[in-house]
Amino acid sequence: MAEPGQERETVVLEEGDIFFLYRPRVEEEHPSSIGDVQRFEMVLRPHGGEKVRLLVVGRKRLPEAERHERHWGFVEAIRHSAKGIEKELRERRYDTGTRGERRRPAARPAGEGVYAITLEDGQMHLSYALELPEKPGQVQKAFKIAPEASYALSIKNPEKGKPVNAGLREEDEADYPEKLQEEFRGRRFAREDVGLLDFKGAEFILIGARSNPESEYGHDLGAEHENYEHAETIRRLRMVKSRHPVKPLLEGGWA
Template sequence: MVLRPHGGEKVRLMVVGRKRLPDAERHERHWGFVEAIADSAKDLEKGLRAQSYGTRTRGERTQPAARPAGEGVYAVTLEDGQMHLSFALELPAKPGEVQKAFRIAPEASYALSIKNPEKGKPVNAGLREEDEADYPRRLQEEFRGRRFAREDVRLLDFEGAEFILIGARSNPEAEYGLDLDTHDEDYQHAEVIRRLRMVKSRHPIKPLFEGRWA
């Protein structure tokens, strides 16, 4: 998923484990990490295109281009000392088969905690040490010796930052008094898709409106 702050240019490309968002109603817990940070959304688009690569046993392979499956608005808030990532979907207007498969709900909130890279990790879990975030001392101190930080969203502004998302609420606007300020959208005016330069010739949009699993 791509997060772009309102009124800002810096964007975060975040990878969520299990290839779907946590179920908010069941309070599922998923691990993830920040794959890329860019100064503008369009700088991420090249990495989302189709790519070909060679393998030893299977020859030339192709990784298909990323396809948009949802767009909306989000907010990162502090609720009783715990960061929460809340969002509301704008596109598609009504979630379909693809959105349900990826747990892209009409509205949801997740508790968001960021892992301390100096506190180790379970065996065979998480990123390799050389791929973990390398925080400057002033930000490393935000962990205060804890395994996770729960208060400072700036810790997500580094490639390799690892995090935990825990499903919290399915109606954050009512629960937390948020106004996520959604608008009726269509593909031609979808802000993030436009800023990412996700043209239909490179990034098929059927999953956004009428995706079906084969």
């Protein structure tokens, strides 16, 4: 850790586009509160990278930075393009043995911006700044999507067990190659290697750290105001309004 009065050492590990999304509960056509939501998700699209990550965040919202909340999450899918991730977010229909056909609604975009994963004195931090919506609304407030925030990011060692009734099943956890598994060095969490997120089933902890990361860490995230025409959610994730209601992204209201 840095001594009092010393500047903290910041190393940028990764930068890219970040997208926040929510998926309504099965058969919920018109969600109007977080109680109508099944999952809260994030997509990380690194600049110049070959992998795009779809992450699920526990408690269906981001941790509050000021309260230093801790939220668990996991990597749901890894794809080689943003278009491939969008297919995971579409409406699904499936048959059940007792209730007939069921419908899982498509995900709704709730925010987009830019992010950086930095290493601060041996601890990774995920920081972001919103570009859309221009003014956060009731949806962003429900999911605690602030205009900007930073979280300490630690990745769980799948060989160290888990608390009772918590985390993924053993068969769903990340299966790391031996070389990457060594990154944990026998610890419960790794805090330095962002590459550990590049595996389906990777589990992580986000801890609220800062509400003003750009000024606190001295790193300009490069956020710019966007509109529908230039929205990365539409251009990169192909989340057109014919499949995904975009009102939460543009106006901050439920859809």
